[in-house]
Amino acid sequence: MGKSSKDKRDLYYRRAKEEGWRARSAFKLLQLNEQFQLFKDVKRVVDLCAAPGSWSQVLSRELYQTQKNSHDEAKIVAVDLQPMTPIDGVTTLQADITHPKTLVKIMDIFGGEPADFVCSDGAPDVTGLHDLDEYLQAQLILSALQLTTCLLKPGGTFVAKIFRGRDIDLLYAQLSYLFDKVVCAKPRSSRGTSLEAFIVCIGYKPREGWTPKLELNKSAEEFFEGANIGRSDNLKFFELPDPEERVIANFIACGDLSDVDSDATYTLDASESRVVLDPVQMPTSPPYKLALEMKRRGDLVRR
Amino acid sequence: MSRFNQVSSVQESKFKPLEHYGAVTALKIYKNYIIAGYGPTLKIFDSSSNFLLIFSRQIFGRNKIHSISVSGSDNESIFIAGGRSFAILNLNNLEDIDASETIEHAINEWIVCGQFLDQNTLLVLTAHNIIFKINPETFEFIEKIHCNEKSILYSGSIRITDSGQVIIAAGTVMSGVLIWDYHSRRVLYNLTDHEGSIFGVKIDPSANFIISCSDDRSIKLYDFHTGKLLSTGWGHGSRIWNLEFCTEINGTLRLFSTGEDCTARLWEYSGSESLKLVSVMDCHLGKHVWSGDIDDKSLELCVTGGADGRIIIHDLSAKTSTINSVTSSHTMDDIAKQTGATFEKKELIKQYSELPLLNILVILTSKGKIFTLNQTSQKWSKCETPQSTEKLGDFGLMKSFPESNAVVATSRNGDILVMNFEGSNVSKNYWIEDEYLLGNKVANLIIESNLAKNEYYVLIDCPNPKSPLVLRTFKLDEGTFKLSSTNLLQQPDQSSFTTTCMWKDEVNNWLLLGSRYVSVAIYDLDSEKNKDGHINLGQIFKKLSIGDTITSVSIISTKKEAVRFLMTVRDGVYMYIDIVFENGDFQLNIIHHNKISRGFVEGGFIENNDLILYGFRSSYFYVFNESQQLEITNELCGGAHRQWEFLRYKECDPLDFKFIYINKSTLHIKCFQNRFHKVAGVTGGNIINYGTHGREIRDVSVSPAYQSNNSDSTRLIMTASEDTIVRLGRIHFNGKIESFWCLNGHISGLQKVKFFTREYAASSAANEEFCLWKINESGDIPLVVEFARLKPSSSNPDLRIMDFDAIPQFDEGGQVIGFILCTVYSDSNIKVWFFDVSKKSFDLLVVGNYTTCCILNVHFLTIEEKTFIMIGATDGHIALWDIGNSITARTSTCDTLGNPIIKQQLHQSGIKAVLLLNKKDNDYSIVTGGDDNALILSKLTYRSEEDGFLLETESFIERAASATITSISKLDESNVIVTSVDQIVRRWAIQEDSSLKCISARYTTIADTGCSDVAHFGGKSIAVIGGAGLSSWECK
């Protein structure tokens, strides 16, 4: 997708270009790290829903350049539906994370070793049907959580994008069974008008008496059956379940108040705005590319 | 135990949901019933009794109905599902359903659809491609069935074929359609011709075809027996949500689709590689036709449901629908053949007029020949007139008086031919020679009639400023048109006045003329004549708006010395205008002004309080119900540049039309009838369920009551949506919300809308747009004009006016003379203005900056007659300034805002909602809600001039919601209504000890819950909640 002129006036967007990040999302992870020191003692990482790859870039710089790990010591696996341009020290995988096969593949890459950190910045294409969009987002998180319970070392950290809408308190409740601490964090680089926020789950504690097991023909719901994390199972006569457990996680706004406000309008100096910055990442082709071409050619007449 | 959410459900009975307007998420036609999923509510309409609503009940507590199916067997059970919820109802004893009984059931996965296999088996397909087999009587679980491919589905359907096969069609997230067999559990096909997610997939009842649609904006048709792609349909402008099969007639298969681009489409397959697009129904507002169904066989209709909450039916019957009905067409050759007339080489049909009582069409050719078409027999005949009509050639203008079977025509020099008709022939005719134009050329011929007085008016306009306008009055006397009087009117003193339309008002004997350049002239026909014997021009009003030609004027109401009329301007503007005669002068007042975005407007009329407009949009002629925002009909005629005539038959039915036009030298006569015009009392029919905006509502405001009358049972309501539309309507005592106008003054997405008084309201948007609206309630429905607008200060389209506040200024008589106004901006700017009502001017009094962060809201405070402004911003701070001096002085120079006297952080991030409650003279309570889920009660105390203010937190609720708090409205002095995007509406009470307590919390069906207001009707309070839809709740 081409960048609109709106993005060109977005200071985070401009800064991303200047600093060589593929997307302004990089600042979200950086601001989350500022608050939670996410990268401390982290060597093996899974970055889910990673394209175009700015989070992987941040992780790559951190693990190889700042922490000076060798390529043998550290490992970054990045997964997305979309193809990704290679990044130093990052293994990329083009696959659907809601498919159990994908999770098995990631496990294979780790070869039995645990991961220290799992993150997911995934978002489905929104339809506009709020309940469906929330469901699909929840499925992405659930899939990421499946992988996390199989791969993350005890005490490890899991970070995922959420949309704060109805029933988000159900998710907080379930996560609370699996982590010492669950926080809802909103980086200042994430627009205040968007429902986007991140769950930061610190201190993974495997459920006692439950061994997570990925099986190719099990859905995410079936995977968590027996985990006892407050998810309601089907009742005998499919009755409406009793009120489900709901928890409101602590909210933390991260990033400094003096950081750029992503809701504010800034007037750029004439000199600044004249500098045209090339996109770092080539836009991916949308599914409706052919439809757009046909429209341009005038092939789509009204009747 | 604060870990647990204590505020998700509290004393729900203190809120009573009254009305809900939101997306129509599912539709199903079954026999004569239209079954609709209206959010969590199931509605059933009966098409055999005028689409009467026969059942309406909220079935699910929280989930929206996304899928409906009916068992074809004798017991006729309805299965509905949405989210994880499902329920079964018996269509034959809907009345027996106990309202207190819960019939909602649940599976712990998203349900895609369901189908009854037989009496004892219900199949439910989940989004993991798993079928749950359930006993529909006992709800016992029987079995789970799957095909080993548990990828996530966006869509799916279960087909039980005529031969008893059970096939599952599943649409996955990534390009694939899986077709599998229920009995063998084997995948039959994995169809990968699409790109992107699959939003709909179905198999026809006889299992010959598969259809699917996706993110790639195409529809694909496959052969069920081979899985081979047969045909693809392109045309939808964005995603396609829903597909249905129609009946197959003579080897032609018809398909029906609905999509994000607000259209429903009919397609045809007859063997070719691409599906033929047969019809496009553009029928909903904003975005998304979420649901639809079609029955082209017995009911001959289709039905669509949009994000705008409307359910609309579309006629498919051969006789009446726009899609199928036939136009009668005639060429010069046809006429020559039938009448034996010979035409010259370039002779054309120039003019035509209809006489409906005789059912004939009279035409005039470019050589001055006159013919008639008998529309019953479709026979042409030549009119034999005693005198030659040759001088009507080249220029002739012709008009008919339908009620009196008379036709008048004028030649270029102003001679008038008068004809009376009997059957298909002229019975009497004569010429009136011109005496007034003195060789000048005629520009226009305009007619009007008054049947009650037996008067018929013919106006001849000649652009020469020296020639008068000639108004002749005829009377019908024993079947003959007789000239009874001639009035000469002084030319409006303006060289550019070209008359385009007129109206004669009978009460006052005024003549109203519309012209190019949006100018209007008015004459009092009883006034004295000048020395030339001409009636003096009463008054001319020039350039009433930007734009060009006035295309129509028509009187709405008239009384002594006061008329109200409707005026349309070609560029899309329409106005309601009052002209009064006061103190010896005509005065004009525009009380309603709006512009439609559809295209050009050629005329309009009011039917049943609804405004109907017609005109051209690209190659189409359209008729549009502006009040209901619904296209009544359209015709592909080639565009505006042609001869055309639009005729109405008020006596038969106000919405029977005829549109006559010439395209490529052929005369086309198109009749419009509407089978559903009386449905639900809507002019233009077809809407069986009303709705609201088609996009998210950003703000809502309820007007105060009339000062004089606190007991009136309605309030005005304005809503503003993200797509630039402001709506004006009324909210009734029972919670019903009626909409009157969609105002198109903004071009950017809206931020806020607010009533200042009953008469004035304002709205703000990106692009620094700020509009002040003035409302007139003197007629049956409220009318509104954009009274004034702020000029933007920069060209940055992102610069948003985030909020504003105003203090009305009154004169001694209680009339509003101005406003002190404050606007706050997304670049941290703050501006204070004085708006002068009489001059319509904004004077900048104070300007300043907060920081660089975005300001979210602003409020005025008055303490000891001093004025302060208080803002809340994205940095979680509240800041306060004293602007008292700048306001009282109101000098011509503008002051700069100094440092705030208070700047204090209350929330971690954005303060999204602020409510001020004036406790005592110098004390305010401030309730704030933030992005951080917190609700805070603070006390603002004014100590003294020297010591200033003190802002103290009295109550801090860290987890007042599980997501962003978006609005706070006042219920009374110690109770507030708070909305949050967690979709829970809460009522908090400020208790004696100044702590906040949640005394009620209830789930709302409005997603993206973003705004609220409260309408106070004496003892009854109704909260209005806006977001992705609109709801009204009584607060007990």
Ligand SMILES: C[S@@+](CC[C@H](N)C(=O)[O-])C[C@H]1O[C@@H](n2cnc3c(N)ncnc32)[C@H](O)[C@@H]1O
């Ligand atoms: C906001 S972007 C991620 C941006 C990324 N963190 C960065 O910094 O460049 C969301 C991504 O989620 C991906 N996604 C959505 N659904 C997915 C799925 N089921 N499996 C894998 N990736 C998915 C999308 O393709 C998209 O690239």
